[in-house]
Amino acid sequence: MISVEQAKKILSENSEKGQIIEKSLGECLGLILAEDIYSPIDVPSFDNSAMDGYAMNFEETNRSWEVSNTIQAGDTSEINIAPGKAARIFTGAKIPKGTNTVIPQELIETIEEGQISYSGDKISTGSNVRLKGSQSKKNSLILEKGQVLGAGQIGLLASVGVAQVKVFSPPKVGFIVTGNELKEPGTPLKDGEIYNSNGPMLEALLKESCVRKIKSYKAEDDKDSLQKIIDLALSENDILLLSGGISVGDYDFVKECLNTAKVKELFYKIKQRPGKPMFAGKKDKKLILALPGNPASVHSCFIQYVRPSINFWLGKTAVWEADHNLEISEDIPKKTGFTHFMKGKKNGDKVELLKGQQSFNLQAFATAECLLELPAENSVVTAGTKVKVYDL
Numbered sequence: 001m002i003s004v005e006q007a008k009k010i011l012s013e014n015s016e017k018g019q020i021i022e023k024s025l026g027e028c029l030g031l032i033l034a035e036d037i038y039s040p041i042d043v044p045s046f047d048n049s050a051m052d053g054y055a056m057n058f059e060e061t062n063r064s065w066e067v068s069n070t071i072q073a074g075d076t077s078e079i080n081i082a083p084g085k086a087a088r089i090f091t092g093a094k095i096p097k098g099t100n101t102v103i104p105q106e107l108i109e110t111i112e113e114g115q116i117s118y119s120g121d122k123i124s125t126g127s128n129v130r131l132k133g134s135q136s137k138k139n140s141l142i143l144e145k146g147q148v149l150g151a152g153q154i155g156l157l158a159s160v161g162v163a164q165v166k167v168f169s170p171p172k173v174g175f176i177v178t179g180n181e182l183k184e185p186g187t188p189l190k191d192g193e194i195y196n197s198n199g200p201m202l203e204a205l206l207k208e209s210c211v212r213k214i215k216s217y218k219a220e221d222d223k224d225s226l227q228k229i230i231d232l233a234l235s236e237n238d239i240l241l242l243s244g245g246i247s248v249g250d251y252d253f254v255k256e257c258l259n260t261a262k263v264k265e266l267f268y269k270i271k272q273r274p275g276k277p278m279f280a281g282k283k284d285k286k287l288i289l290a291l292p293g294n295p296a297s298v299h300s301c302f303i304q305y306v307r308p309s310i311n312f313w314l315g316k317t318a319v320w321e322a323d324h325n326l327e328i329s330e331d332i333p334k335k336t337g338f339t340h341f342m343k344g345k346k347n348g349d350k351v352e353l354l355k356g357q358q359s360f361n362l363q364a365f366a367t368a369e370c371l372l373e374l375p376a377e378n379s380v381v382t383a384g385t386k387v388k389v390y391d392l
C-alpha cells in the first residue's frame with residue numbers, strides 16, 4: 001500500500017495534457033486559454049456617451065446651447081456640431097465632431113424650445129465621455145495564456161470581437177458503475193437493493209470539472225459482461241472511471257477485467273480513508289481510475305485524484321496542491337498510518353468537522369464545503385493544528 005503523496009506523485013507523472021483546439025466562446029466556460037490574446041481593435045472603438053443627456057463643446061464660455069441634432073446608440077453617421085450648438089445624445093451613442101463633453105439631462109437647468117443651459121460646477125471638459133481605447137488598446141495584451149475562462153474573461157473577449165480562442169480540449173470521460181444491487185432513482189426498491197447515487201454524483205462532479213463529453217455505463221457483478229463494458233468504455237473515452245467492485249470480495253471483478261483489457265497498473269491501494277482500495281492504471285495515453293464503491297470513497301477519491309488529473313489535462317497548474325491551510329476547531333481522533341479525508345465546513349479562518357463521516361453516508365455531502373486532510377502519522381490531530389483543505 002502506498003501513501004497519498006506517493007499516489008499523487010505517480011498520477012502527476014502519468015497525467016496527460018489535452019490537445020490545443022479552437023473553441024467558440026459559448027464552449028469555453030471553465031477552460032484554460034492556450035494562447036495570449038491581443039485586442040484586435042480599440043474598445044471602445046469610438047468616443048461615446050456615458051449618459052443620456054446633451055453633448056457640446058464645453059470650452060465655450062456661454063453655457064447655453066441650441067440643440068441641433070439627436071444621436072442614438074448605434075447611429076453610424078458622421079455628425080458635426082457647430083459652435084453654440086449641442087446634440088441630444090444617449091448612452092453609448094457616438095460623440096459627434098465639434099463636441100467634447102456630455103451633460104446628463106438631469107443636470108441641465110432649462111430645456112425649452114430647443115435651447116438648453118447649464119451653470120453648475122459638476123461638469124468639466126471631457127465629463128461623461130468614454131474615450132476610444134480606454135478599455136482596451138488595439139494590439140494590447142488583454143488575456144494571458146493559462147488564464148481560466150470565466151464569465152468575466154468571456155465577456156472581455158466578446159467585447160473586443162474575438163469569437164474563438166485556443167484552449168486545451170477537455171477529455172472524454174466515461175464512468176462505469178458496478179453492482180447488482182443498484183437501481184435508478186425513480187424506480188421502486190426491493191429489500192437488498194439501493195439507489196445508484198454514485199452515477200449521478202460522478203456525472204455532476206465531472207460537469208463541475210468542465211468535462212462535457214461524458215458517457216455513463218452500468219455493469220452487473222458478472223465478469224463477462226463487465227469485461228465487455230470495460231472494453232467498450234476504454235475504446236470510447238480518454239479517461240475511464242469505475243465505481244465499486246475493486247475490493248477483495250468474491251464478486252469484485254474490476255481489477256481482473258482491467259488486467260485482461262491490458263491496463264497497466266500504476267498502483268492499487270492507498271493508505272487513506274475513505275477509498276483505501278483505489279486502483280490507477282494506464283492503457284496507452286488513457287488513464288483508468290477505479291474508485292471504491294462507497295459513496296464517500298468515490299467523492300473523496302474524485303476530489304483528490306480525478307479532479308487534479310482532469311485539471312492537468314485542461315492545462316491548469318498547481319493541480320495537486322491543497323486550496324488552503326486552515327486550523328481545525330476541535331481535536332480529531334483517527335487511525336494512525338492512514339491519511340483521513342473528512343468533510344468539513346469553513347468558519348472564518350478555521351475549519352469544522354461535519355457529523356456523519358461514515359463512508360456510506362451521503363447526508364454530510366449536502367452541507368460540506370471542503371475536505372480536510374488529516375496526516376497519516378497522527379493518532380489525533382489537535383485543535384488549532386493547520387491542515388490541508390480542498391474546496392468542493
Ligand SMILES: Nc1nc2c(c(=O)[nH]1)N[C@H]1C(S)=C(S)[C@@H](COP(=O)(O)OP(=O)(O)OC[C@H]3O[C@@H](n4cnc5c(N)ncnc54)[C@H](O)[C@@H]3O)O[C@H]1N2
Nearest residue numbers: 177179196197198199244245246247252276292293294297
Ligand atoms: N474484507 C474486506 N472487505 C472490504 C475491504 C477490505 O479491505 N477487506 N475494504 C472495504 C473498503 S475500505 C471499501 S471502500 C469497500 C470498497 O469496495 P468495492 O470497491 O469493491 O465496492 P463495492 O463492494 O462494489 O461497494 C461498496 C459499497 O458501496 C455501495 N455502492 C456501490 N456502488 C454504488 C453506487 N453506484 N451508488 C451507491 N452506492 C454504491 C455498495 O452497495 C456497497 O455498500 O470495500 C470494503 N470491504
Ligand code: MOO
Nearest residue numbers: 274275276297359
Ligand atoms: O476505503 Mo473505504 O474506508 O470504506 O471507503
